[in-house]
Amino acid sequence: MVVNCHCGSRASFLGEVPFCPAHFQLWLKETVETELGKFIGKKETLAIAVSGGKDSTALLDIVNDWVKNKDLKIFAICIDEGIKNYRDESLKFLRRFCSKKNIELKVVSFEKEIGSTLDKILESRTDLGVETKACTICGTFRRYLINAKVRELDATKVLFAHNRDDELQTLFMNLFTGNVSQISTKGEIGGITDHSAFVVRFKPLIDVPEKALATYALMKYPNLPDSECPYLEESARVGVRHFLNRLESDKPNSKKKIMKTYREKLLPPLKESAHLLNRTLNECEICKEPSSRLVCKVCELKKDLKLI
Numbered sequence: 001m002v003v004n005c006h007c008g009s010r011a012s013f014l015g016e017v018p019f020c021p022a023h024f025q026l027w028l029k030e031t032v033e034t035e036l037g038k039f040i041g042k043k044e045t046l047a048i049a050v051s052g053g054k055d056s057t058a059l060l061d062i063v064n065d066w067v068k069n070k071d072l073k074i075f076a077i078c079i080d081e082g083i084k085n086y087r088d089e090s091l092k093f094l095r096r097f098c099s100k101k102n103i104e105l106k107v108v109s110f111e112k113e114i115g116s117t118l119d120k121i122l123e124s125r126t127d128l129g130v131e132t133k134a135c136t137i138c139g140t141f142r143r144y145l146i147n148a149k150v151r152e153l154d155a156t157k158v159l160f161a162h163n164r165d166d167e168l169q170t171l172f173m174n175l176f177t178g179n180v181s182q183i184s185t186k187g188e189i190g191g192i193t194d195h196s197a198f199v200v201r202f203k204p205l206i207d208v209p210e211k212a213l214a215t216y217a218l219m220k221y222p223n224l225p226d227s228e229c230p231y232l233e234e235s236a237r238v239g240v241r242h243f244l245n246r247l248e249s250d251k252p253n254s255k256k257k258i259m260k261t262y263r264e265k266l267l268p269p270l271k272e273s274a275h276l277l278n279r280t281l282n283e284c285e286i287c288k289e290p291s292s293r294l295v296c297k298v299c300e301l302k303k304d305l306k307l308i
């Protein structure tokens with residue numbers, strides 16, 4: 001059966017609403033711009049966390065167009081974890097993309113800031129008796145580096161390209177491990193929002209399906225490298241992703257409905273109760289960054305991995 005876009009042309013994107021290529025691109029841009037308009041104020045400096053992948057390239061491109069003629073500054077920030085044959089490729093693409101679009105790009109490397117590449121850290125993990133998963137190590141250092149760097153560069157918000165599928169996977173992973181306090185730090189505005197040491201984290205793609213971003217990237221960025229991180233298969237995320245995709249194919253629109261319940265009914269009371277707990281943060285006794293513990297997670301991990 002031929003499905004048409006509302007303009008009468010043949011639809012090539014058969015998502016929640018069928019669109020022709022031109023209206024599909026317009027719809028995605030407008031969806032993201034609506035989120036941006038809700039949370040970005042005047043005279044802000046926005047850092048866009050990018051990886052050279054489809055989602056963050058689309059976000060960077062859309063934000064870059066949106067800030068034109070507005071009193072806003074942007075720059076892109078990419079963490080080079082040191083993953084051979086993967087990050088090298090995406091960084092090459094990113095450097096070309098940013099230079100073409102005239103966007104300032106900051107690259108922060110694990111090797112320089114943490115003292116080793118992720119590849120080397122993971123190689124030495126077994127000898128050191130560390131069982132922490134690759135993505136936990138990577139994510140802990142990456143979050144820390146992004147926050148420290150964008151704070152140093154006076155960004156008022158850091159934008160992440162987490163899409164609907166990413167956010168739901170994180171939600172389910174936290175549900176499976178009972179990590180409710182982590183859930184309260186998620187949502188479109190996340191992280192610790194009431195402490196000056198933490199730059200507010202904003203996810204404008206939170207309700208955009210991964211499939212839509214993949215289609216958008218295919219249409220707009222044909223040279224995008226499509227390699228996958230070699231450590232991804234270690235992550236519990238892969239299983240949760242399959243589970244949610246199966247659920248969606250059995251019961252179409254499940255992801256959309258879960259996201260609606262999550263944003264409207266689950267997150268607000270969780271955020272409110274986390275706020276009432278009035279959590280106190282001390283200084284980590286090693287790095288002096290704020291932490292709820294004597295030694296922060298980053299320093300603890302560095303100690304375990306003999307990086308300090």
Ligand code: SF4
Pocket residue numbers: 081134135136138139229230231232235
């Ligand atoms: S898949 Fe895991 S190890 Fe690879 S870049 Fe992502 S968080 Fe890091």
Ligand SMILES: [Zn+2]
Pocket residue numbers: 005006007008009019020021022023024
């Ligand atoms: Zn159309």
Ligand SMILES: [Zn+2]
Pocket residue numbers: 284285286287288289295296297298299300
């Ligand atoms: Zn520390």
